[in-house]
Amino acid sequence: MAEHPSKDNGLRLLAQVALSTGLWVGTYLFCRGALLNGAHGRAARAALAAIGIAGFLPWVFVSAKAILAQDEFNQRVHFVALAIAFAVIATASFACGFLRNAGLIPELPFSDLWIAMVIVWGLAMFLTSRYYR
Amino acid sequence: MKTRLRVLRAERNWSQMELGLRVGVSRQAINAIETGKYDPSLPLALKIARLFETRVEEIFELEEGD
Numbered sequence: 001m002a003e004h005p006s007k008d009n010g011l012r013l014l015a016q017v018a019l020s021t022g023l024w025v026g027t028y029l030f031c032r033g034a035l036l037n038g039a040h041g042r043a044a045r046a047a048l049a050a051i052g053i054a055g056f057l058p059w060v061f062v063s064a065k066a067i068l069a070q071d072e073f074n075q076r077v078h079f080v081a082l083a084i085a086f087a088v089i090a091t092a093s094f095a096c097g098f099l100r101n102a103g104l105i106p107e108l109p110f111s112d113l114w115i116a117m118v119i120v121w122g123l124a125m126f127l128t129s130r131y132y133r
Numbered sequence: 134m135k136t137r138l139r140v141l142r143a144e145r146n147w148s149q150m151e152l153g154l155r156v157g158v159s160r161q162a163i164n165a166i167e168t169g170k171y172d173p174s175l176p177l178a179l180k181i182a183r184l185f186e187t188r189v190e191e192i193f194e195l196e197e198g199d
Contacts, residue, residue, distance in 0.1 A: 072174050073162030132165045 013066055020058040027055025077132060081124035088120045089113070135194045139167045141185050156180045 031052035039045050067078045093113065099105045142152050142163075149163040156177065165171035173181065173193075182189045 071158040071162050072177060073165055073171055074159060076171065129161075132161070132170050 009069065013062075013069055016062045017066060020062040024056050024059040027052055031055070073132075077125065077128050080128045081121055084124035084128070085117055085121040088124075089117050092116070134169065134172050134199055135196050136166060136169065137192050137194075138163070138181065141187075141192065142167075152184075155184055 031048045034048050035045060035052075039048055067075060070078065096105065096108055100107060142149070147155075148160075149167070150160040153160045153163045157180070158177065162171065162173075166173050178189050178193060182192055185192065
């Protein structure tokens with residue numbers, strides 16, 4: 001059972017979240033900009049893609065760490081919200097595939113799917129917290 | 134699951150926050166347990182029982198259909 005995080009641990013975790021978010025946004029903007037505006041050569045483009053992906057991974061790791069640092073009840077809230085987000089995004093992407101094949105909607109940018117996941121996760125967190133209040 | 138946690142806590146004049154700190158969980162967790170929306174894990178139930186110097190069955194009780 002995870003203990004309630006102490007104030008020092010909470011501050012350390014907050015700093016890690018801020019750092020990893022900064023790293024993610026920084027590498028994302030830099031690598032995306034370079035890829036869209038003139039990085040030539042297969043090796044350079046592959047390196048930029050690798051840096052962009054690597055810059056995102058600490059955020060995923062720190063987010064998981066932040067959830068696991070919570071007590072068992074708040075972990076439950078997060079896991080329920082993640083399950084809801086997974087189900088919503090799975091259903092939406094499945095439906096969008098069919099609608100696109102039917103010619104009813106245009107091709108959607110696959111690389112921006114994670115934004116929808118984060119938004120739905122946030123909404124699901126709000127709803128799940130309200131349910132348990 | 135029925136629980137007497139709110140009664141036991143009130144007998145000691147503890148707030149939900151205070152009880153949460155004593156057993157290592159948040160105030161929200163205590164509230165969700167007291168309102169029956171969340172069933173604690175076995176380790177947490179044992180910690181609560183140990184804090185109140187009683188048995189788990191004296192605090193938590195299965196209801197019809199559980």
